[in-house]
Amino acid sequence: MRGAAMATVLKPKKACTVNPLKMSQPMGGAMAMMGVANCMPVLHGSQGCTSFGLVLLVRHFREAIPLQTTAMSEVATVLGGFDNVEQAVLNIVKRAKPAIIGICSTGVTETKGDDVEGFIQLIRTRHPELSDVEIVYVSTPDFKDAFQDGWGKTGAKLIHDLTPERPAGAPRDPDRINVLVGCHLTPGDIDELRNMIEDFGLSPVFLPDLSGSLDGHIPDDFTPTTLGGTSLNEIATLGNAAVTLAIGEQMRLAAETLEKKTGTPFVLLDRMTGLAPNDDLMTFLARTSRREVPAKYRKQRGQLVDAMLDGHFFFGGKRIAIGAEPDLLWNMAGWMTDLGAVIGAAVTTTESPLLEKLPIETVLIGDLEDLEGAAKDCDLLVTHSHGRQAAERLHIPFFRAGVPMFDRLGAGHETSIGYRASRNLIFEIGNLFIASAHEPDPGSWRTEAIESGIKAHAARHETSNETAGMEAL
Amino acid sequence: MTSLANTVQEVFNEPACAKNQAKSEKERKKGCTKQLAPGAAAGGCAFDGAKIALQPITDVAHLVHGPIACEGNSWDNRGAKSSGSQLYRTGFTTDINETDIVFGGEKRLFKSIKEIIDKYDPPAIFVYQTCVPAMIGDDIGAVCKAAAEKFGKPIIPVISPGFVGPKNLGNKLAGEAILEHVIGTMEPEYTTPYDINIIGEYNLAGELWQVKPLLDELGIRILSCISGDGKYKEVAWSHRARAAMMVCSKAMINVARKMEERYEIPFFEGSFYGIEDTSDSLREIARLLIERGAPAELMERTEVVIAREEALAWKGIEPYKPRLAGKRVLLITGGVKSWSVVAALQEAGLELVGTSVKKSTKEDKEKIKELMGQDAHMIDDMTPREMYRMLKDARADIMLSGGRSQFISLKAKMPWLDINQERHHAYAGYVGMVELVREIDKALHNPVWEQARRAAPWETKPSEMFENCEPDLPSAIAAE
Numbered sequence: 043m044r045g046a047a048m049a050t051v052l053k054p055k056k057a058c059t060v061n062p063l064k065m066s067q068p069m070g071g072a073m074a075m076m077g078v079a080n081c082m083p084v085l086h087g088s089q090g091c092t093s094f095g096l097v098l099l100v101r102h103f104r105e106a107i108p109l110q111t112t113a114m115s116e117v118a119t120v121l122g123g124f125d126n127v128e129q130a131v132l133n134i135v136k137r138a139k140p141a142i143i144g145i146c147s148t149g150v151t152e153t154k155g156d157d158v159e160g161f162i163q164l165i166r167t168r169h170p171e172l173s174d175v176e177i178v179y180v181s182t183p184d185f186k187d188a189f190q191d192g193w194g195k196t197g198a199k200l201i202h203d204l205t206p207e208r209p210a211g212a213p214r215d216p217d218r219i220n221v222l223v224g225c226h227l228t229p230g231d232i233d234e235l236r237n238m239i240e241d242f243g244l245s246p247v248f249l250p251d252l253s254g255s256l257d258g259h260i261p262d263d264f265t266p267t268t269l270g271g272t273s274l275n276e277i278a279t280l281g282n283a284a285v286t287l288a289i290g291e292q293m294r295l296a297a298e299t300l301e302k303k304t305g306t307p308f309v310l311l312d313r314m315t316g317l318a319p320n321d322d323l324m325t326f327l328a329r330t331s332r333r334e335v336p337a338k339y340r341k342q343r344g345q346l347v348d349a350m351l352d353g354h355f356f357f358g359g360k361r362i363a364i365g366a367e368p369d370l371l372w373n374m375a376g377w378m379t380d381l382g383a384v385i386g387a388a389v390t391t392t393e394s395p396l397l398e399k400l401p402i403e404t405v406l407i408g409d410l411e412d413l414e415g416a417a418k419d420c421d422l423l424v425t426h427s428h429g430r431q432a433a434e435r436l437h438i439p440f441f442r443a444g445v446p447m448f449d450r451l452g453a454g455h456e457t458s459i460g461y462r463a464s465r466n467l468i469f470e471i472g473n474l475f476i477a478s479a480h481e482p483d484p485g486s487w488r489t490e491a492i493e494s495g496i497k498a499h500a501a502r503h504e505t506s507n508e509t510a511g512m513e514a515l
Numbered sequence: 516m517t518s519l520a521n522t523v524q525e526v527f528n529e530p531a532c533a534k535n536q537a538k539s540e541k542e543r544k545k546g547c548t549k550q551l552a553p554g555a556a557a558g559g560c561a562f563d564g565a566k567i568a569l570q571p572i573t574d575v576a577h578l579v580h581g582p583i584a585c586e587g588n589s590w591d592n593r594g595a596k597s598s599g600s601q602l603y604r605t606g607f608t609t610d611i612n613e614t615d616i617v618f619g620g621e622k623r624l625f626k627s628i629k630e631i632i633d634k635y636d637p638p639a640i641f642v643y644q645t646c647v648p649a650m651i652g653d654d655i656g657a658v659c660k661a662a663a664e665k666f667g668k669p670i671i672p673v674i675s676p677g678f679v680g681p682k683n684l685g686n687k688l689a690g691e692a693i694l695e696h697v698i699g700t701m702e703p704e705y706t707t708p709y710d711i712n713i714i715g716e717y718n719l720a721g722e723l724w725q726v727k728p729l730l731d732e733l734g735i736r737i738l739s740c741i742s743g744d745g746k747y748k749e750v751a752w753s754h755r756a757r758a759a760m761m762v763c764s765k766a767m768i769n770v771a772r773k774m775e776e777r778y779e780i781p782f783f784e785g786s787f788y789g790i791e792d793t794s795d796s797l798r799e800i801a802r803l804l805i806e807r808g809a810p811a812e813l814m815e816r817t818e819v820v821i822a823r824e825e826a827l828a829w830k831g832i833e834p835y836k837p838r839l840a841g842k843r844v845l846l847i848t849g850g851v852k853s854w855s856v857v858a859a860l861q862e863a864g865l866e867l868v869g870t871s872v873k874k875s876t877k878e879d880k881e882k883i884k885e886l887m888g889q890d891a892h893m894i895d896d897m898t899p900r901e902m903y904r905m906l907k908d909a910r911a912d913i914m915l916s917g918g919r920s921q922f923i924s925l926k927a928k929m930p931w932l933d934i935n936q937e938r939h940h941a942y943a944g945y946v947g948m949v950e951l952v953r954e955i956d957k958a959l960h961n962p963v964w965e966q967a968r969r970a971a972p973w974e975t976k977p978s979e980m981f982e983n984c985e986p987d988l989p990s991a992i993a994a995e
Contacts, residue, residue: 065584
């Protein structure tokens with residue numbers, strides 16, 4: 043990215059979050075569990091923790107969502123949740139017959155300090171009949187971190203618990219690669235990436251893999267657990283792959299965990315949209331497979347370059363306001379500044395090493411009220427569906443990105459990885475700019491250019507004033 | 516016992532609840548909440564219920580004191596509509612962090628209240644307690660009291676943390692909060708003999724507006740709707756109404772009963788779902804108002820409106836009857852009173868093959884039997900797999916349910932209609948019933964079903980796939 047100056051990461055001084063951008067960590071954890079085959083994700087908390095998350099994901103994916111609860115009551119919370127965890131496991135095994143149960147903690151059970159790993163050991167001794175069911179626990183308190191952290195930790199914990207260590211020098215399958223994907227990739231992105239990898243003659247294993255479970259297909263029978271997703275056998279053999287590709291900074295922990303346990307080296311791509319990141323991806327795949335880049339990708343690259351040339355007229359100088367989790371923010375900010383746009387406001391949910399590299403003076407760990415305030419002079423708002431009220435008040439075009447996307451169809455099939463998806467995104471957002479362009483009139487002949495200069499100056503000024511009122515992290 | 520535990524016990528003891536009265540003393544003590552089964556539970560928590568009940572009050576700030584999950588995962592997702600302020604759709608939360616948990620979240624809560632007043636200046640703030648601050652002992656009642664004194668504004672504590680019970684209990688705890696802190700604290704500018712309260716109506720998809728014009732026409736004033744499209748002051752002066760209608764089953768029965776006790780406002784339980792139910796409700800409103808001193812001619816005018824509207828509704832439904840006759844409906848609903856929808860669907864010629872009675876009273880079940888006959892298929896607790904089988908085996912033609920179970924139906928490639936709180940269509944009153952029938956017709960007769968059930972070409976036998984095709988097409992082309 044061109045922004046060489048370091049961005050300052052700020053946390054607002056205000057006490058009250060208004061119009062949250064952030065979603066809770068256990069939701070990210072549970073969604074990652076949904077990418078494991080025949081799994082029943084469980085939130086260890088009050089039934090509301092599950093119910094809110096369930097409704098949210100149902101509305102996003104427009105799919106049935108497997109997600110259970112330990113249904114902690116007030117009394118159970120005070121006394122400790124062993125009985126509830128035990129009963130939940132027994133009930134789920136009886137009703138849903140899963141291969142794996144994935145438990146994420148919540149604010150309630152973390153405040154109490156339930157030792158769920160200990161509970162699981164005790165359940166194992168008391169119920170030897172459950173030996174063929176895996177139980178994986180991830181600590182994901184609501185009062186810390188955010189959605190993408192929960193996702194990342196769960197990816198790492200699945201590997202930690204389920205991938206065995208591997209003797210040094212054991213033979214590897216040169217055609218097999220692991221792909222650890224962040225939650226900013228949709229099921230559609232995973233499908234797209236799988237096709238690319240297979241076109242190089244490689245066979246990928248994705249973790250977590252939502253492309254089988256939340257991609258909107260119609261199964262032959264009703265299943266209460268996840269459909270599709272990474273199988274336990276695939277997780278157990280991740281160490282046999284030649285290499286791991288991790289997408290998104292949030293997957294670094296998982297990639298490192300796998301490397302530590304099995305010696306499998308990894309390459310981490312922090313972006314997936316735009317020309318250079320996909321050149322990197324193609325280079326990686328060509329080197330790994332020792333094959334030429336197939337003709338269709340050469341053609342797609344040409345189309346992307348052409349789209350960039352056609353699109354740069356509309357992106358150049360545009361001020362973009364983005365509210366997104368760090369990895370998604372980094373990707374969106376990256377490809378749009380590649381086309382000459384300027385990041386006018388950036389608000390995110392949690393810390394990440396990427397934030398200070400963003401091409402903007404300040405990045406705020408904040409909410410949509412902050413974004414709306416900072417976006418006053420911007421030309422485009424990019425955030426999840428909850429930005430709809432702000433976009434209406436700001437009177438600027440609104441591009442929905444991230445989870446949740448509950449007021450549009452096809453959230454699971456939006457794609458942004460690869461040359462082709464990059465090309466389509468340029469068209470989609472370029473068209474938003476075209477549709478919102480103002481026709482010139484006799485009164486506006488000199489003001490447009492001058493005013494936008496004044497606006498940009500004022501915005502810079504305002505940002506630095508605001509900076510004074512906030513405490514740096 | 517804590518004061519919250521007392522309130523919960525009191526709510527469980529609701530004397531106006533028929534289901535409760537049918538129980539023995541010992542059963543009643545246990546409360547009306549079935550113990551939730553870990554690993555086999557569905558449904559919202561008490562906080563969710565409290566928020567559902569009060570969030571439709573449009574001009575106040577709803578501030579959730581808790582970690583991000585409680586508000587961050589759920590804000591702006593309910594379908595209650597407003598004719599004015601949009602402030603109720605703004606998500607306010609203290610989003611407490613680790614430090615707050617160690618040192619207590621009361622300071623952050625107080626500061627949050629101040630910020631909201633500075634920036635948004637609402638007539639009141641409702642502060643919702645959640646599990647984590649309840650565990651660490653944050654006294655939101657005390658914080659609200661101090662803030663109210665300091666800022667000279669009503670700050671209302673709603674003490675309904677998720678883990679005390681299910682959604683339904685939360686509805687009632689929300690009711691307790693407004694009974695204790697809001698109702699009776701303001702006076703209306705004037706009153707009329709035609710002032711009513713509507714309790715337990717949330718104006719989902721704008722349903723209140725399907726009925727309000729009829730009341731307007733009759734000169735009946737909704738002094739306060741608790742809480743759909745409500746304003747703070749309207750709830751605060753609702754104690755001056757002459758009569759009340761309680762909608763939506765038992766959700767806010769405690770509010771209706773206690774207002775009768777405290778302010779002598781008689782109430783009845785009614786419904787605006789279904790043609791006959793709507794007529795009955797209008798009659799009952801008129802009757803109660805006349806009892807309280809409104810002129811008797813109100814009833815005559817009411818009957819005129821009823822006759823006119825019923826005729827219009829029947830006329831509206833008529834064209835659909837032949838298209839819907841004999842179609843079988845599976846009705847899975849929690850909140851909405853099953854029998855009232857059952858009657859409405861039968862009016863349109865539909866056949867009910869099953870209805871859920873999970874939250875219905877014994878009386879309700881009797882009523883359903885009366886409507887559906889002795890062999891009424893009442894479902895207490897149906898697993899998703901059973902629902903799926905029922906649809907897949909075509910023992911039902913359409914399912915009406917809440918959003919979360921829609922995919923059971925859609926994956927069975929069977930029509931489905933949303934009748935829960937996130938729905939986009941309004942089904943109340945006379946027009947609403949015509950709308951419901953129209954929506955069912957649209958769903959049932961959409962050409963998509965036939966296409967979705969069509970086998971893929973490769974699913975037919977290979978021999979059939981190549982039937983009727985030119986015997987030797989490639990060679991014919993080659994010869995040309």
